[in-house]
Amino acid sequence: MTKNSARNWFFIGSFACMIIFFGLTIHTMTTIPAYTNSDKLTAEVVAGKKVWEKYNCVGCHTLIGEGSYYAPELKDIYSQKGPDFMRAFLKDPVKVWYGSAEAARGQRKMPNFGLSDQEIAHLVAFFEWVDKIDTHNWPPRPQHGTAQAASAAAGMTAADPQVAQGEALVQAKACTACHKIKGVGGAIGPDLDGVSQRLDLETLQQRLVNPKAVNPESVMPNFGFSEPEVDAIMAYLKTL
Amino acid sequence: MKYQSHTVAYYHFVAALLLLALQVVAGLVIGAQYVFPDFLYQTLDFNTVRTIHINLLIVWILIGFMGASYYLVVEESETEVWSPMLAHIHLVAFVLGGVAAIVGYLLGYTDGREFLEQPFIIKVAIALVVVAFVVNVIMTIIKGGRWTSVEVVLVLGLVGAALFFLPALGNHVGALDNLSVDKYFWWWTVHLWVEGVWELIMGALLSFLLLKLTGVDREVLEKWLYVIVGLVFFSGILGTGHHYYWEGYPSYWLWIGGIMSAAEPFAFLGMTIYAFSMLEKAGRAHPNRAAIYFTLGCALFAFLGAGVWGLMHTLPQVNKWTHGSQITASHGHLAFFGAYAMINLAMMTYAIPAMQGREGFNKRTALIAFWLMAIGMTDMTLALFGAGVVQSFMERYNHMPFMDVQNQMWLFYAVRLAGGVIFAVGVGYFIKAFFERGVPRAA
Ligand code: HEM
Numbered sequence: 001m002t003k004n005s006a007r008n009w010f011f012i013g014s015f016a017c018m019i020i021f022f023g024l025t026i027h028t029m030t031t032i033p034a035y036t037n038s039d040k041l042t043a044e045v046v047a048g049k050k051v052w053e054k055y056n057c058v059g060c061h062t063l064i065g066e067g068s069y070y071a072p073e074l075k076d077i078y079s080q081k082g083p084d085f086m087r088a089f090l091k092d093p094v095k096v097w098y099g100s101a102e103a104a105r106g107q108r109k110m111p112n113f114g115l116s117d118q119e120i121a122h123l124v125a126f127f128e129w130v131d132k133i134d135t136h137n138w139p140p141r142p143q144h145g146t147a148q149a150a151s152a153a154a155g156m157t158a159a160d161p162q163v164a165q166g167e168a169l170v171q172a173k174a175c176t177a178c179h180k181i182k183g184v185g186g187a188i189g190p191d192l193d194g195v196s197q198r199l200d201l202e203t204l205q206q207r208l209v210n211p212k213a214v215n216p217e218s219v220m221p222n223f224g225f226s227e228p229e230v231d232a233i234m235a236y237l238k239t240l
Numbered sequence: 241m242k243y244q245s246h247t248v249a250y251y252h253f254v255a256a257l258l259l260l261a262l263q264v265v266a267g268l269v270i271g272a273q274y275v276f277p278d279f280l281y282q283t284l285d286f287n288t289v290r291t292i293h294i295n296l297l298i299v300w301i302l303i304g305f306m307g308a309s310y311y312l313v314v315e316e317s318e319t320e321v322w323s324p325m326l327a328h329i330h331l332v333a334f335v336l337g338g339v340a341a342i343v344g345y346l347l348g349y350t351d352g353r354e355f356l357e358q359p360f361i362i363k364v365a366i367a368l369v370v371v372a373f374v375v376n377v378i379m380t381i382i383k384g385g386r387w388t389s390v391e392v393v394l395v396l397g398l399v400g401a402a403l404f405f406l407p408a409l410g411n412h413v414g415a416l417d418n419l420s421v422d423k424y425f426w427w428w429t430v431h432l433w434v435e436g437v438w439e440l441i442m443g444a445l446l447s448f449l450l451l452k453l454t455g456v457d458r459e460v461l462e463k464w465l466y467v468i469v470g471l472v473f474f475s476g477i478l479g480t481g482h483h484y485y486w487e488g489y490p491s492y493w494l495w496i497g498g499i500m501s502a503a504e505p506f507a508f509l510g511m512t513i514y515a516f517s518m519l520e521k522a523g524r525a526h527p528n529r530a531a532i533y534f535t536l537g538c539a540l541f542a543f544l545g546a547g548v549w550g551l552m553h554t555l556p557q558v559n560k561w562t563h564g565s566q567i568t569a570s571h572g573h574l575a576f577f578g579a580y581a582m583i584n585l586a587m588m589t590y591a592i593p594a595m596q597g598r599e600g601f602n603k604r605t606a607l608i609a610f611w612l613m614a615i616g617m618t619d620m621t622l623a624l625f626g627a628g629v630v631q632s633f634m635e636r637y638n639h640m641p642f643m644d645v646q647n648q649m650w651l652f653y654a655v656r657l658a659g660g661v662i663f664a665v666g667v668g669y670f671i672k673a674f675f676e677r678g679v680p681r682a683a
């Protein structure tokens with residue numbers, strides 16, 4: 001091979017690859033609406049992306065696997081921990097994660113950016129949208145979130161329909177974002193195993209109806225459960 | 241100095257080196273925050289310092305490329321720079337722009353997209369600087385009256401780098417409100433720079449160094465240069481697909497990205513074989529030993545960092561578990577250092593003494609710098625690799641919560657920090673070697 005033929009191969013090959021690449025780019029762009037639910041890309045979601053950028057959140061976190069490796073991946077935070085957890089956490093990260101500044105000493109932790117309620121609402125909308133991007137099931141997670149995996153692991157199938165309803169609610173609201181159930185979950189609130197023996201039923205009920213009534217400082221969200229729902233959750237908690 | 245306009249290259253190298261020192265300081269701060277999380281918490285948070293770290297990296301490498309390019313075209317075309325004034329102006333503008341960006345980050349002004357955090361006006365300023373520079377280089381070559389192949393490849397790389405910066409300017413375009421679309425074109429700058437056009441720049445600089453250090457036949461060398469840069473584009477353009485696996489695009493990218501990017505290491509392997517075999521061919525060893533060390537070190541570390549460490553996680557079957565983990569950081573460090581930091585350091589080690597009409601830097605100082613940097617970076621890479629394996633396995637495969645895994649890994653991060661300190665001392669030695677023989681004077 002001479003220098004000239006090497007040079008010609010270089011130009012022709014590069015040009016061909018470029019053409020193929022542009023062609024695939026055009027095709028990929030036509031699939032974006034289906035893969036990312038562009039129709040659900042509301043003004044709120046866009047505002048959430050701007051908040052994400054304004055505070056340079058990507059300087060600590062990854063999102064769909066890109067960014068920095070100092071803090072957790074947030075692609076599926078919405079389905080993993082739910083909006084209530086996020087709202088409480090973003091308001092005061094250290095308190096929700098570690099309980100107090102004391103407990104957080106020497107631990108890796110997120111700064112408090114003093115986000116406004118509106119900014120938080122936008123972020124939550126953004127994460128809800130990101131959660132639904134079809135990323136070929138990345139990040140790899142157990143099939144249905146931690147709580148279900150836990151009950152599946154324990155081989156639990158509730159015979160009592162009320163207990164089953166309570167369990168479903170606990171899963172839907174992702175209480176395990178903050179509480180451990182059967183050893184799985186977060187450490188923000190107390191372990192819920194054996195909670196019905198620890199607390200009298202009235203306090204337990206109060207906790208679920210309005211957490212702030214028991215502890216005005218509580219970071220546990222008020223889920224606004226109806227009376228039968230509270231009963232169902234209590235029935236489930238009694239089995240733990 | 242044979243050419244007056246080598247001062248242009250000299251000042252670019254000085255600026256690049258000082259920014260490297262600042263980059264390393266920022267690296268040490270975030271490295272320390274991994275080990276002592278309370279360090280500067282809520283004062284100078286991780287995200288801000290990390291942004292400064294990677295921005296300084298890009299800026300010093302680009303300024304280094306500019307200095308190296310001016311040196312190269314003056315030597316290759318045997319003529320003075322078209323407009324030394326323009327070169328000095330765009331250097332000052334670039335440094336001021338960089339400083340303004342960093343002050344902005346400290347005050348909280350950021351675009352919040354990794355690597356492209358610069359506010360819009362600063363991006364525009366950078367684009368203008370790059371255009372001024374590219375024009376100056378091309379005019380110099382035209383003035384010299386001949387285009388060597390090394391210059392052709394260099395200019396293609398420089399023009400390509402300018403072109404692929406354009407998508408970065410577009411973050412006020414509505415389409416990028418969609419995160420997946422944003423990411424798609426973000427990679428056009430990030431990937432097509434380091435695994436495309438920058439490799440052309442590196443190939444050209446490496447060839448120039450080999451020409452100067454070995455005196456081998458130009459025809460042979462230039463032929464292989466075209467073969468290598470051909471491999472770069474052949475694999476690297478469609479290889480962009482290795483970033484398109486999990487971002488909301490069709491699954492054909494898993495095939496295309498996986499296969500084409502798996503071919504990318506051949507380009508780096510080619511450069512390594514090229515450098516080692518040319519040096520072997522040269523019977524007579526060039527007296528500037530340190531420049532030979534940095535040149536071969538560049539070829540070798542680029543192959544390890546980009547070729548081997550890249551190949552390791554480029555197939556979707558692996559990337560599924562390692563994507564966005566410490567494995568990525570491990571690869572990012574070794575590849576950037578091996579390919580782009582080392583080629584700049586090699587150019588400085590060759591060009592500064594050549595301007596001064598000396599054989600080389602103080603050999604002892606320069607070789608200490610070489611070994612400390614090589615050892616420090618190897619330490620950092622291996623520590624992060626260990627952390628990445630644990631993270632991929634425990635967090636991704638066993639589904640343990642992120643923070644639970646991180647809390648068990650402080651030892652890896654402590655070892656990385658130690659590697660960083662060794663590296664920083666190496667940079668100190670390099671600065672000493674650079675300045676200890678004084679400033680080159682016009683002859
Ligand atoms: C004193 C030595 C250094 C230390 C302690 C250090 C530390 C760090 C840290 C902690 C990060 C953030 C990673 C994360 O998000 O978790 C980072 C990112 C980065 N650093 Fe360094 N660094 C050093 C030197 C360098 C050098 C010399 C280079 C290149 C030549 C470099 C290139 C990079 C790159 C490219 C990233 C972004 C990585 C990515 O996004 O995957 N660093 N560094």
Ligand code: HEM
Pocket residue numbers: 065066067354434435482483501502504505542545546547549550551552553554555559562563564565568571572573575576579580
């Ligand atoms: C000198 C050349 C190279 C440099 C400077 C480089 C640098 C980087 C950096 C900084 C990142 C992190 C980007 C981010 O912030 O997300 C990255 C990611 C990546 N690189 Fe490279 N790289 C080079 C060559 C290669 C090659 C040749 C391959 C494949 C064979 C490769 C494979 C990858 C892959 C698969 C990722 C994505 C990692 C992930 O999924 O998190 N790189 N590279």
Ligand SMILES: [Fe+2]
Pocket residue numbers: 431435479480482483
């Ligand atoms: Fe890449």
